[in-house]
Amino acid sequence: MVERARSLIHLPETLRKGQPFEVRVTLGHPMENGLRPDGFGNMVPRSLVTHFECKLDEQKVCSIDLHPAIAANPYLSFWVRADAPGTLAFEWLGDKGFVHRETRAIAPA
Amino acid sequence: MSALPRLGRRPLLAAAALLCLQTRPAKAVSATLSLQQMVDRWAGGQPVREGKVRLHIAELVENGNAVPITVRVDSPMSATDRVQEIIVFNERNPQRDVLRASFGPASGRAEVSTRIRLATSQQLVALARLADGSQWSHRVDVIVTLAACIES
Amino acid sequence: MSAKTWCAALLLAALVPALAASGADAADPRRSGLDFMSPALQALQRDDRLNPAMLWVQDGAALWRTPAGTAATSCADCHGEARQSMAGVAAHYPAWDAISGQPINLAGRIQRCRQRHQQASTWPNEHADLLALDAYVAMQSRGLPLAPPDDARLAPLRAQGQALWQQRLGQLNLACQHCHDQRAGQRLGGAAIPQGHATGYPAYRLEWQGLGSLQRRLRGCLVGVRAQPFTSDAPEWLALEAYLALRAKGMAVETPAVRP
Numbered sequence: 102m103v104e105r106a107r108s109l110i111h112l113p114e115t116l117r118k119g120q121p122f123e124v125r126v127t128l129g130h131p132m133e134n135g136l137r138p139d140g141f142g143n144m145v146p147r148s149l150v151t152h153f154e155c156k157l158d159e160q161k162v163c164s165i166d167l168h169p170a171i172a173a174n175p176y177l178s179f180w181v182r183a184d185a186p187g188t189l190a191f192e193w194l195g196d197k198g199f200v201h202r203e204t205r206a207i208a209p210a
Numbered sequence: 211m212s213a214l215p216r217l218g219r220r221p222l223l224a225a226a227a228l229l230c231l232q233t234r235p236a237k238a239v240s241a242t243l244s245l246q247q248m249v250d251r252w253a254g255g256q257p258v259r260e261g262k263v264r265l266h267i268a269e270l271v272e273n274g275n276a277v278p279i280t281v282r283v284d285s286p287m288s289a290t291d292r293v294q295e296i297i298v299f300n301e302r303n304p305q306r307d308v309l310r311a312s313f314g315p316a317s318g319r320a321e322v323s324t325r326i327r328l329a330t331s332q333q334l335v336a337l338a339r340l341a342d343g344s345q346w347s348h349r350v351d352v353i354v355t356l357a358a359c360i361e362s
Numbered sequence: 363m364s365a366k367t368w369c370a371a372l373l374l375a376a377l378v379p380a381l382a383a384s385g386a387d388a389a390d391p392r393r394s395g396l397d398f399m400s401p402a403l404q405a406l407q408r409d410d411r412l413n414p415a416m417l418w419v420q421d422g423a424a425l426w427r428t429p430a431g432t433a434a435t436s437c438a439d440c441h442g443e444a445r446q447s448m449a450g451v452a453a454h455y456p457a458w459d460a461i462s463g464q465p466i467n468l469a470g471r472i473q474r475c476r477q478r479h480q481q482a483s484t485w486p487n488e489h490a491d492l493l494a495l496d497a498y499v500a501m502q503s504r505g506l507p508l509a510p511p512d513d514a515r516l517a518p519l520r521a522q523g524q525a526l527w528q529q530r531l532g533q534l535n536l537a538c539q540h541c542h543d544q545r546a547g548q549r550l551g552g553a554a555i556p557q558g559h560a561t562g563y564p565a566y567r568l569e570w571q572g573l574g575s576l577q578r579r580l581r582g583c584l585v586g587v588r589a590q591p592f593t594s595d596a597p598e599w600l601a602l603e604a605y606l607a608l609r610a611k612g613m614a615v616e617t618p619a620v621r622p
Contacts, residue, residue, distance in 0.1 A: 109420060111411045121318025129417040131571060136304060161314025165322065168307040170300055172276040172325040173571035174414040179311075180318030182287070272400045272553060273622040275568035276414075355552030 106130070106201040110191065116209035118184050124155070125178040128193050128201060134169035150175055150195035157207075158187045183209050245301040245335065252297060252337060253345055262346040263296065263338035274328040274354045281336045282321035283346070287313070293320035294339045302332035328354045392613060395556040395621055398547075403568075407620040415497060415566040415618030418490070418573045422498025425491055431482025437495075440479065448502035453509045453615055456604045458516055465519050467603055469496045469575065487594055493573050497564045500617035508561060508615060510607040519597075523605025526598055532589030553622060559610040560603065562619020569622065576603055579621075 109127040116122050128150060135147030149169060155162040163179050181189065186208040193201045243251070249258065266280040283293045298308035311322045320338070331353045338346045396404055406412045426437045426444055441447040452468050459466040459474065466474065472495050476482040485492040510516070527538045541550070542558035549555070563576040570578075577599045584591040592598040 107417055107421065109411075109416055123318075125411045127414060127417060134304070156314075157316035160316040162316040162318075163311055163313050163322070165312075166307075166310040168309060169305055170303050170308040170326050170328075172327050174417060176323075176325050176412065176414070178323040180321055181316060182318035183316065268400060268402050270400075271402075273403065273568050275571065275622075276403075276406070278402050278405070278412075 106193075106199070108191070108193075108201060108203055110203055110205055112189075112205060112207065116183065116207055118209045119182065120209075121180045121182045123178055123180055124189070125176070126153075126191060127174060127176045129174055130193075130195070130199075132169070132171060132173040132175060136169075148196050148199075150193050150199065152194040153177060154192045155179065155181070156190045157181060157183055162189075183207055185209070242304070243306060245299055245306060245333065248299045248306045249335060249337065249347070256343070256345055258337065258345045258347050260347055260349075262340070262344075263336050263348050265298065265334060265336035265348045265350050267334065267350055267352060269350065269352055271328060271352055271354045274330070276325040277328055277352075277354075278323065278325050279334075280321065280323040281311075282319065283338045283340075285320045285340070287317055287320060290341060292317075292341045294341055296320060296322060297337040298326075299335050299337070300326075300328070300332060301334070303327070303329045308334070328352060330354055390612075392559060392610070393557055394559055394561055394613060394616060396562075396616065396619065398554040398556045399620075399622065403620060403622065407562075407616070413566065413618065413620060415564070415573050415620065418494040418497050418564070419501055419618060421491070422494035422496070425495050426498060430476060431480035433479065433481045435480055437475070444499060444502050448499045450503055450506055450509075452500035452503040452617065453506050454511055456516070456519070456600060456607060457511050458513050465516055465600055465604060467600060468500060470600075472496060472499065488575060488578060493564045493575065496575070497573060497618045500564070500615065503615045504617060506615050507612045508607060508610050510604070510611055516604060519601050519604045520608050522597070523601035523603070523608075526602055527605055527609075531584065532587035534587040536587045538583070558606070559613055560606040561610050561613050562616035562621070564617065565619040565621050567621050573618065576606075 107129045109125075111125040113122050130150050131148060132150060133145050133148040135144060137145050139145050147169075150167055150171075152164070152166055153175075154164040162181050165177065165179075167175060186206070189205045189207055191203045191205075193199070263281065263283045266282075267277060271277050279298070281296050281298060283296065285291060285293045287293065293313055295310060295312040297310045299306045300308055308326055309322065309324065313320055332351075334350050334352060336348045336350075340346070396407060399407075406414070410416050423444075426441075429436045429439075437444070455468040455471070456465050457471075458464075459471070461478075462474070469492055472492065473484045477484060530537045530540075538558065541555050546555050546557040560576050560579075563579065564573050565576075565579070566573050567579070577594075580599060580602055581591045
């Protein structure tokens, strides 16, 4: 069964200018490491998410290289500092040309 | 009867295989370095000191499928006093890398949380390189127990 | 891990004392599988921002509003906001379906609705969309006590389920009760044996790395004792579900739970 690319993105309800806030993201993805047998004794082929990046407008927040040790349906949390309203952009990249992108507008008070 | 039934090795070995602990042909693992070799390669000949970076993880893990971790460096993340990158390596999974995180100007803290897979009891090491070039580490020994009733 | 190391680990694990009861009152000895999990895993279930099952719940919420079938109606067209209309519904399943004259679980009810009112096709077992809707609807009863219907027509099914619970199965020749009634809290292969109350399904099982139904979990148990699992449409599954719902009567719905 193909895993649909879908994600959960959680931001705090209130954001303050200049005050770091925590962003939590979960991506639906099996993170198959290529070492697991299926029910018939065949190895399930490798299919991994290998990179995640978050930007606030044109500025980088963080970029993370992910390896097979990251659990399935990868969860990441990281911190952002925003001094003005803007757009957070999230991008996941992986094997076999996998790409998933999301954006969230933020308006810190 | 008081004795628990013996489950036999096969279901348990199958369980471990579900994670990543399965014997593979030698050719697939030829390039795998040891944990210390990975740390040395990252350190590039420069000193690495214990401190500043902290790896938070339960030291007794009941299920190695999804183990929450947080890595953080207490840093103001100002223009000059900030963290360039945080790295986590493992000792006994099929591959040493866990994650590598770098931080840009919109980063609020030098901190990342995620969930990882652990094949077996082992050591994890978190490394951090700061803007001033200093390098820091934190090592944690984790005990991982195997789950019992596994689907084959 | 070598056989010696494995045996040593098992021995060590067997010596670890059973987990102390946390907040279980003396009158009710029943405890959820949640209580047998480490604090880190409990946190995954308790925090919707961390629970991977919420990926499916999000899908379920979208499916609830999506027109389906030749009738091109959505669940919402008839039922409105699930938060109101589905509150308490899951707590009453398995129930009796008057139209078909058979017992039915929540996933079965969703399938019947699709057929009868949306003129849509049914999904195969464990289909992601069915799990998503099942989890979304069941979550609207989260925290409410399980309230299996006081319906005499369900008695034969429940009795069949109880008989299965007590029946030795498989090459290991174990009945469910041997682990989950008699040895709950003891350790098997390094993990605590839970009491087996099915209050959180569909659940995110770490071993599956995904969301799955109670039937899937029961199937895993049968394979675990090296028994031939019932066929996918066998009545035994619903019988066990009905018995388990009665056995867990009054315990809180936890869907979508996280389990090892």
